[in-house]
Amino acid sequence: MENVANDGLWAPAGITPAQTGTEPNAGGLAAHLGSLDDLGGLLAREKALVFRGFGVQPGELDEVMDLLLPNRLAYVHGNSPRTKVGSNVYTSTEYPAEYSISMHNEMSYAHQWPARLLFYCETAPHTGGATPVIDGTRWLGCLDDEVREAFAGGVRYSQNLHGGMGLGKSWQDTFETAERGRVEEFLGASGADWKWQPDGSLRVTQLRPATVTHPVTGDEVWFNQADQWHPASLGDDTAKALASIMPAEELPQSVSFADGSPIPDAYVLQIRDRGLDNAVDVDWRRGDLLLIDNVLVGHGRRPFTGPRRVLVAMSD
Template sequence: MIGQEDWTPLVITPAASGVDASARGLIEYLHGPEDLAGLLTREKALVFRGFEVTPAELDEVMDLLLPNRLAYVHGNSPRTKVGNNVYTSTEFPPEFTISMHNEMSYAHQWPARLLFFCEQAAETGGATPVVDGVRWLESLDPEVREAFAGGVRYSQNLHGGRGLGKSWQDTFETEDRAEVEDFLAKTEAEWEWRPDGSLRVHQLRPSTLRHPVTGAEVWFNQADQWHPTAMGDEVAAALAKIMPVEELPQSVAFADGTPIPPEYVLQVRDRGLDSAVDVDWNTGDLLLIDNILVGHGRRPFTGARRVLVAMCG
């Protein structure tokens, strides 16, 4: 049996599948006898390479890989909607690494699958690292795992149109406060509207999760990305001079409100990245991941890079 340390995504090619090197070939493969859901659960991540899918052909392929595509409601990453629940994967500056995370693990509901499509590969770099969530959890010191056992408390300050971070309108894809309140009421979140028109949200979430099919326990939270330490020493120090932690666009603590030590956050971030496998992009590639079993991130890059993402429940 392949150990967690030897895991890599399964690469599916036209030659290995016995179909044409085209989007039609990929569609033929996906209509074939292979149980895609079972394959994804078993392999955790699938790379479709060499099918030369174009943006014009993407919707039909996505319909087979992602039944019932979801909108990116309550998402915290800067993105642009470019199609029917299709988004840019991130607009974070290219010189920075995006650390490992499971999409929307901070939310009450998260997507079961993510699909990435490389519309244009970067000139250099730009790989999407993926990490086996079991290996990530096992890589952490027992002291850190125990500290996080009670879960985490996420806090958001979403401005009303002008300010630092995302607005509540962009986050929830609506201008209707009642619609936002209805959404939050179903998520067991605490929230309050502030006098300046901003929205403050608090959520208690677990730090690990068990996969509904395999039962595997995986690291499943974004504490390292929400903690001020993740911004880097200089940025964190600058922000600390102008606003307290509770006023930041997003922050995190242990479930009881106790601050999370910076060294714990750095261990989670660094060991996730160290345990990851890079998926290097060719234009036209697709990457499908089980969002519970596998975390993902982004390596720095140069040149134009355009990777799109969509998700389903």
């Protein structure tokens, strides 16, 4: 296996038909995966794997996913705009092509998060559109001591989920159900606080840590989405526009320190910018797959031109 980057930084390990001695097709990849004794151990060591040159077609994806993701999960309580396109298979975050998506670990704001993420390139963009990935230990280490110490007590996430019309996602889309009882059962098990509002919307508040320790490697990693939930990350003009029409507590999502005190703009901008600056880009070709350990590795998206369709699935 070879690292995708060659500048001395950590990078995902690349796996090709030539390296595995298999045919350059989905069957060859499936044969290689079936021969592995411990895919989980390999992923924990390498943190991320890029399967390139196997030419996996959309109709062949399920066979490969079943080997890479033993228990595919639904995107329940996910906050990103996505479209479900198969059996617990989704489009990657649907966000305007001209913008970057900052680094994050999937659903790090939730009480449970997927252990693995699998990305599949169905259509490669004309330019750009790489998926940047970052070693979570590097992300933690590149932040100022002041920032790390400020987040030591954790963070408080707040969501306002409308009931069918409004800004952001509805609670029905977020929890993939229209039954309030199922939502309450899920939230009760997660330790979240919630309140149904008179207009049919739902407010959810959760306290979560800012860092976690990987259960296999013991590495402490940066593991929160404070920068993505903070209005400062939207840019000055957008943040000012939102502030002019609604208070922070009414935004679709917001974040504070665990005690409710505000997080300074400068902190979240440092987290966002240093995450992107220290990431390694995985450029896409049709049929590529990227498997990441969702605790050890954060991911994002670079701007692009042309059509880009990258699908994502996750497992525990």
